[in-house]
Amino acid sequence: MKVAVRRLVLAAAPVLMLGAAGCSIHEQTQRWYSADNGINAEAGDIGLRNVQVVSDGDGTATVIATLTNRGDNDDELAEVRIGDVTADIADGPLELPVSGVADLGPDADRVDGFDVDAVPGYTVSVEFRFENAPRTTVQALVRPAEGAYAEALPAEPAPGTEEPTDGPTETPGDQPTEEPTSTATP
Template identity: 75%
Template sequence: MKVAVRRLLVAVVPVLLLGAAGCSIHEQTQRWYPADNGVNTEAGDIGLRNVQVISDGEGTATVVATLTNRGTSEDELVEVRIGDVTADLADGPVEIPVSGIADIGPEADRVDGFDVEADPGHTVTVEFRFGAAPRTTVHALVRPAEGQYAEALPAEPRRPAETPDEDQQGDEGQQGDEPTDEPTE
């Protein structure tokens, strides 16, 4: 009986030791993984970090990103397009200092798009144009304006202004006048 126990121990002990040794192995990954949810890319000396779009799914969207400049001269973000729509840079071009960063988003320089087709859960193309750096396009994830992004969209979305002709026709309709085909002076 002692021989059988010894054989069992000889077979089981190495397996247990190897199993226990494997519990403490922490394999290092071969590349760096950013702790964000957005897209990272480069445009010459300008680094675009954590690019995301926040949207209500009804046409209003805000771009969130960090821009870094590792070049030897200042640059500026002069235009952003979300899908086919040119976004509104609320404070004009965004300056990106040498060896510095510039944040765009709800609590920084606002970049808002209106009448944008950006449905949460999908991606949308975002094109960045700079003063000196080459323009670049990313496919950014569209996040819903809820949770940590609940306050990301502008408080009052800008809507396209009505033309004066539409305002006059609206006033005439309220007075009960019928529109005529005759030209007005």
């Protein structure tokens, strides 16, 4: 009976070794990686994760990113530049508390740029300026405003453009000069 057990162990040993050898393969999921096509960067103690830009190709763009503060002091995002244009941070400087996380995007804190030269399918430089952390620039992928990103752009038009009104906008000087004709017969 001992011989049978030895033969079984000797036959099973190569199979077990092959199975254990596969454990040392490092799959991408065993390390931190971006779940999307965004860019990751560090600005001192501030981590910039999945930075990307959504654009309509006609000058309007929105920054999508996640910012994390791993430092010992609070910080704030003071300014964002998309290409050569300073973007609008919707509620002013964005606070980044210690161990805090801030999301930028259409359903979070908005960072929108107008008159931006950002062509979908290409990259554009996005510069982040913080109160304490060092200034950091990344080359972010520009995504088209379609599919999952169809609602990412701001609803309001770029500053300096006029919205169409619902009704006529005649002033007293714009009234017709003709006399109305009567359709009644005498």
